[in-house]
Amino acid sequence: MSETTYADLPELARHLRSVIDDKAQKAPDKSPFVLLYAFNGTGKTRLSAAFKDLGKVMDGNGGVQSRDTLYFNAFTEDLFSWDNDLENDEHRTLKLNAASSFFVGLNELEIENRIRPLLGRYADFDFKISFDFDDRTGKIASAEVTFSREILSGAGDNARTQEIDGIKISRGEENIFIWCFFLAILQLALDGAEAYKWVEYVYIDDPISSLDEHNAIVVGNHLVQLYREAQRAIKTVVSTHHALFFNVLHYELQNHVGKPLQYMLKRDRRVDGYVLAKQGGDTPQFYHVAALADLWLVAQSGQAKTFHFNILRTILEKTALFLGHRHFSECIKKAADDADGILHQRFVDLLSHGKYSMYEPTEMGEDTKEYFLTILRDFVEHHPFNRELLPEPVADTETA
Numbered sequence: 001m002s003e004t005t006y007a008d009l010p011e012l013a014r015h016l017r018s019v020i021d022d023k024a025q026k027a028p029d030k031s032p033f034v035l036l037y038a039f040n041g042t043g044k045t046r047l048s049a050a051f052k053d054l055g056k057v058m059d060g061n062g063g064v065q066s067r068d069t070l071y072f073n074a075f076t077e078d079l080f081s082w083d084n085d086l087e088n089d090e091h092r093t094l095k096l097n098a099a100s101s102f103f104v105g106l107n108e109l110e111i112e113n114r115i116r117p118l119l120g121r122y123a124d125f126d127f128k129i130s131f132d133f134d135d136r137t138g139k140i141a142s143a144e145v146t147f148s149r150e151i152l153s154g155a156g157d158n159a160r161t162q163e164i165d166g167i168k169i170s171r172g173e174e175n176i177f178i179w180c181f182f183l184a185i186l187q188l189a190l191d192g193a194e195a196y197k198w199v200e201y202v203y204i205d206d207p208i209s210s211l212d213e214h215n216a217i218v219v220g221n222h223l224v225q226l227y228r229e230a231q232r233a234i235k236t237v238v239s240t241h242h243a244l245f246f247n248v249l250h251y252e253l254q255n256h257v258g259k260p261l262q263y264m265l266k267r268d269r270r271v272d273g274y275v276l277a278k279q280g281g282d283t284p285q286f287y288h289v290a291a292l293a294d295l296w297l298v299a300q301s302g303q304a305k306t307f308h309f310n311i312l313r314t315i316l317e318k319t320a321l322f323l324g325h326r327h328f329s330e331c332i333k334k335a336a337d338d339a340d341g342i343l344h345q346r347f348v349d350l351l352s353h354g355k356y357s358m359y360e361p362t363e364m365g366e367d368t369k370e371y372f373l374t375i376l377r378d379f380v381e382h383h384p385f386n387r388e389l390l391p392e393p394v395a396d397t398e399t400a
Helices: 009-026 046-054 111-119 173-189 213-228 244-257 287-301 308-324 338-353 367-380
Strands: 002-006 034-037 064-066 069-072 082-083 093-096 126-133 139-151 161-166 201-205 235-240 261-268 273-278
Touching: 002 009, 009 034, 009 046, 009 235, 009 261, 009 273, 034 244, 046 069, 046 235, 064 201, 069 173, 111 126, 111 173, 173 213, 213 244, 235 244, 287 308, 287 367, 308 338, 308 367, 338 367
Parallel strands: 034 235, 034 261, 069 201, 201 235
Antiparallel strands: 002 273, 082 093, 093 139, 126 139, 139 161, 261 273
16 A cells, blocks of 8 residues: 655645646546545644645735635535524524635525525425625625424314424534535536636535435435536545545446545654555555554554544444444453443443534543543453554653
């Protein structure tokens, strides 16, 4: 497996631009793809930001004169913010940051009619977008989205369908709406709409967080459909931590758009750099082993954060599945009545959910770090992983 190390994310982003540009030159009528797999916490979102920043041209005042990348990542969600009408609790709206180039010209492009059929694949609520304009410039001054849902009231002959306006949709539904908003804009860019002629690259980082198996397939298939119907080729990078989503895109792209360039991204914490490894198959090779090696380095350095419990749980689950166990706890407990094993299972259960999730990577307390390291060490000692991948820390000669 060929690997190359990069000193920082801008250097890696320049490399990705280079390889995708080369692929585009060889087949200018097809949209070239880079498919990138990386664990949460590796730096995928920061890589997407570094990639799009390379395409910005700044003016003398530090303003953005032009750009070339349409992107979807965690920052895209920041372009939308809720006004919950706390005073009257009636007019709850999702505000759009109208100053962003993400929303250029949307009032002229029937964006609602483009979003609605996309959203219909995932959700049962409806929406309306309202625009206010600056009379002086004619540009969008502000925009907001209101949501509604039909509900059934009554029973039997008295059953009636009623539309409830001004609803507050859930966080998951909001994510889906924003993803469909992005898909509608991507469709405009692929169709060659004048407002999005500036888009030369698309960078998509983990489209919907916490994809279940069904949605991983639906989202992957749906995304590739847009490229199958594209009127122009756009160079595209997709990064994900979701192995099934990677697998779905591999086959959908290979069968309908063109074989993607595939890589696995890892941290090289010994030199504080990044390693890019080529991936030839349909699944990131040995990704759970690479995750274990990365987790081992983090734990030994004392830099473990709460989201690392998510990675530990994933490794435990993959190992249990490979060994034919029904639950990951079999990789922790030495016996059914193993008190320490039961306690360690509860730690993994609780600290890989809720406020300890990957979205709030807070520092662990010292006691929690000790439990984390104990669970990890016991797991490694009782399973025959190659210990060359999991070296003991080198003693500090100055303090030894």
